[in-house]
Amino acid sequence: MANLQGYTQGAVGHMLNHYSRHDGDPHQEHYRYGNQKIDPSRTHLNYALYERPNPREFISRKVEEADTKPNKTTNVISDWVVTLPKNPRLKGREREFFEQAYEFLGGKVGGIGNVVGAYVHMDETSPHMHFCFVPSCETVKMTNDKSRPLRWTKRDEMKNPEHKAGEVKRDKKGTVRYKRVAATDDNGNPITSKTISQSKMFNRSEMQDFHPALSAYMERHFGFDVGIELEDEGDKLLSKLAHGEYIAAKTKLEAIRSEVSKEGEEISRLRDRREEIKALADEESSRLESLQRSREGAEERVEVLEAVRSECGAADAAPLSRKGSLLGRVASLCSGFIEQLGARASKLGAGIRERFGQATRRNAPEASGRSFEPASRRDFAQHAPSARPTQAVIQPQF
Numbered sequence: 001m002a003n004l005q006g007y008t009q010g011a012v013g014h015m016l017n018h019y020s021r022h023d024g025d026p027h028q029e030h031y032r033y034g035n036q037k038i039d040p041s042r043t044h045l046n047y048a049l050y051e052r053p054n055p056r057e058f059i060s061r062k063v064e065e066a067d068t069k070p071n072k073t074t075n076v077i078s079d080w081v082v083t084l085p086k087n088p089r090l091k092g093r094e095r096e097f098f099e100q101a102y103e104f105l106g107g108k109v110g111g112i113g114n115v116v117g118a119y120v121h122m123d124e125t126s127p128h129m130h131f132c133f134v135p136s137c138e139t140v141k142m143t144n145d146k147s148r149p150l151r152w153t154k155r156d157e158m159k160n161p162e163h164k165a166g167e168v169k170r171d172k173k174g175t176v177r178y179k180r181v182a183a184t185d186d187n188g189n190p191i192t193s194k195t196i197s198q199s200k201m202f203n204r205s206e207m208q209d210f211h212p213a214l215s216a217y218m219e220r221h222f223g224f225d226v227g228i229e230l231e232d233e234g235d236k237l238l239s240k241l242a243h244g245e246y247i248a249a250k251t252k253l254e255a256i257r258s259e260v261s262k263e264g265e266e267i268s269r270l271r272d273r274r275e276e277i278k279a280l281a282d283e284e285s286s287r288l289e290s291l292q293r294s295r296e297g298a299e300e301r302v303e304v305l306e307a308v309r310s311e312c313g314a315a316d317a318a319p320l321s322r323k324g325s326l327l328g329r330v331a332s333l334c335s336g337f338i339e340q341l342g343a344r345a346s347k348l349g350a351g352i353r354e355r356f357g358q359a360t361r362r363n364a365p366e367a368s369g370r371s372f373e374p375a376s377r378r379d380f381a382q383h384a385p386s387a388r389p390t391q392a393v394i395q396p397q398f
Contacts, residue, residue, distance in 0.1 A: 001082075001083045001085070001211075001228065002080055002081065002082045002083070002101075002210065002211065002214060002228070003080070003081045003083075004078060004079070004080055004081075004198075004202060004207070005078070005079045005081065006075025006077070006078045006079070006135075006198045007075055007076070007077050007078075007079065008072060008073060008074065008075060008076060009063075009070075009072065009074075009076050010072070012056065012059060012076065012077060013056070015077065015079065015132070016055055016056060018130075019117060019119040019130050019132060020048075020051075020117075020119065021043055021046060021123075037124060037125055038123050038124055039123045039124070040123070041123075042122055042123035043123045045122035045123060046119070046120060046121050046122055046123055047095075047119075047120050048117055048118060048119050048120070049098060049099060049102045049118040049119075049120065049129070050102065050112075050115060050117055050118045051117040051118075051119070052115075052116055052117055055116050055117060055132075058116060058134075059076060059077060059116060059134055062076075062114070062134040062136050062196070063076055063134075063196060065136070065194060066136065066194050066195055066196050067193040067194045067195065068193060068194075068195045068196075070196045074196055074197075075135065075196075075198045076134065076196055077116060077132055077133070077134055077135075078109075078132070078133055078134075078135045078198045078201075078202075079130050079131065079132050079133075080105055080130075080131040080133075081128055081129070081130055081131075082098070082101045082105075082128060082129045082131065083126050083127070083128040084097060084098070084126065084127040084128065085097075085226050085227035085228060086227070087226050087227045089222075089224060089226075090222075090226060093222075094127060095120075097218070097222075097226065098118075098120050098129045100217070100218060100221050100222075101129060101131070101214070101218075102118045102129070102131065104213075104214055104217045104218075105118075105131045105133075108202075108206075108210075109131075109133045109135070109201065110136065110137060110201070114133045114134050114135070114136050115131075115132070115133050116132040116133055116134065117130075117132050118130070118131050118132070119132070134196065135196055135197055135198040135200075135201045135202075136194060136195070136196055137194070137195065137197060137200055137201045138192045138193070138194055139192060139193060139194075139195050139197070139200055140182045140183070140190045140191070140192055141182070141183040141190075141191040141192065141193050142180045142181065142182060142183065143180070143181060143182075143183040144178035144179070144180060144181075145178055145179045145180075145181045146178055148178060148179040148181075149168045149169070149176050149177065149178050149179075150168070150169040150177045150178065150179060151165075151166055151167060151168055151169060152164060152165055152166065152167050152168075152169055153165055211228055214228050215228035297340075297344065300340070301337065301340065301341075304333055304336065304337045304340075305337070307333055308330055308333045308334060308337070312330055
C-alpha cells in the first residue's frame with residue numbers, strides 16, 4: 001500500500017527530522033506525531049536506500065530554480081509512503097521489496113534529480129519507506145486564444161437559466177472567457193516553465209493508475225502478487241489518510257477486529273453450551289416422561305391390588321356357596337397382575353440391554369482394543385428369576 005502526502009516550507013524541518021531520526025532527537029520526543037508509535041530499541045534497524053548529504057540545502061536550491069516561485073501553501077516536498085505488505089512470501093526479502101519500490105518511484109518523479117531521500121523505518125507499527133522528493137516538473141505555459149471565446153451549452157442553461165446556450169461565457173466581472181491553449185515561441189514550439197507542483201506531477205489519472213502499475217511492477221520482479229492493491233474496502237478508505245493518521249486508524253481497526261473475533265469465539269462457545277444444555281434438558285424430559293409412565297403403572301397396580309384385597313375380604317365374608325366364584329375372580333385378577341409385571345420386566349430388560357450395548361461400544365474398544373457384544377436374551381434368562389405366573393393357593397376359612 002502506498003500513500004502520497006505533501007508538505008509546505010514550514011514542515012520541511014519536521015519531516016527531515018522524522019525521516020533521519022537524527023541524534024538531536026533520537027526518540028522523536030520534540031518532533032513527533034501525536035499518534036506515532038516509535039520503538040527506540042528497533043531504531044538501529046532503520047536504513048536509507050538514498051540520502052542527500054544536505055537535504056535542506058537541496059530542497060532550497062530546487063525551489064530557487066523554479067520559474068514560478070511557490071507560496072506558503074505550496075507543497076515543496078512530497079512523500080510517497082510505501083508500506084510492506086503482510087505477505088509471508090516476502091519474509092527475508094523486505095529490503096529487496098523496498099529497493100524495487102525505490103526504483104519504481106524514481107521513474108515516476110523525474111529521476112534522481114528530484115529525490116531527497118528514501119528512508120526505511122523498521123521501528124514503527126508497520127515497516128515502511130518514506131520516498132521524499134521535490135515535485136519539480138516542466139509544465140507547458142498556457143494562454144488565452146482570443147479567437148476562440150467559450151460559449152454556454154444547453155447543459156449550462158439547464159443548471160442556470162441565465163446562462164443561455166450559445167451566448168459567450170463571461171465571469172462575474174463581465175470579462176470574456178477564452179479557450180486556454182499552449183503558448184508557443186516564434187518557431188511554434190511550446191513554451192515550458194519549471195514549477196513546483198505535486199498535483200501536476202501526479203494528476204488524477206496518474207493517481208488512479210499508480211497502485212495497479214506498482215503492483216504489476218512488483219509482480220514482474222517477484223513472480224507473484226505481493227499485495228500492493230488493497231482488497232478490503234475499509235483499508236481503501238484508510239489509505240486516503242495521512243501516514244500517521246493511517247497507522248493510528250489501522251491500529252485501532254485491528255484492535256476492533258480482534259475484539260470482534262473474541263466476541264465471535266465467545267458467541268460460538270455459548271452456542272455450544274446452549275446445545276449441551278438442550279441435550280441435558282431433552283434427557284431430563286425423557287426421564288421425567290419415563291417416571292410419569294412408571295407412576296401411572298404403579299397406580300394401576302395399586303388399583304389391582306386394592307381390587308384383590310376387596311375381593312378377598314368379600315370371599316371371607318361370603319357363604320360357602322359363593323366363595324368359589326369370588327376366589328375365581330381373585331385368581332383372575334392375580335393372573336392379570338402377574339402378566340403386567342412380566343411385560344414390564346421384559347421392557348426394563350430391553351432398556352438395560354440397549355444401554356449396556358451403547359456403553360460397551362463407546363468405551364470398551366477405546367480401552368482395550370476389543371469389541372464386545374451386548375448380552376443376549378438367553379444370557380439374561382439364565383440368571384433372571386422365572387417370570388412364569390404361579391397359582392396362588394388360598395385356604396378357605398370355615
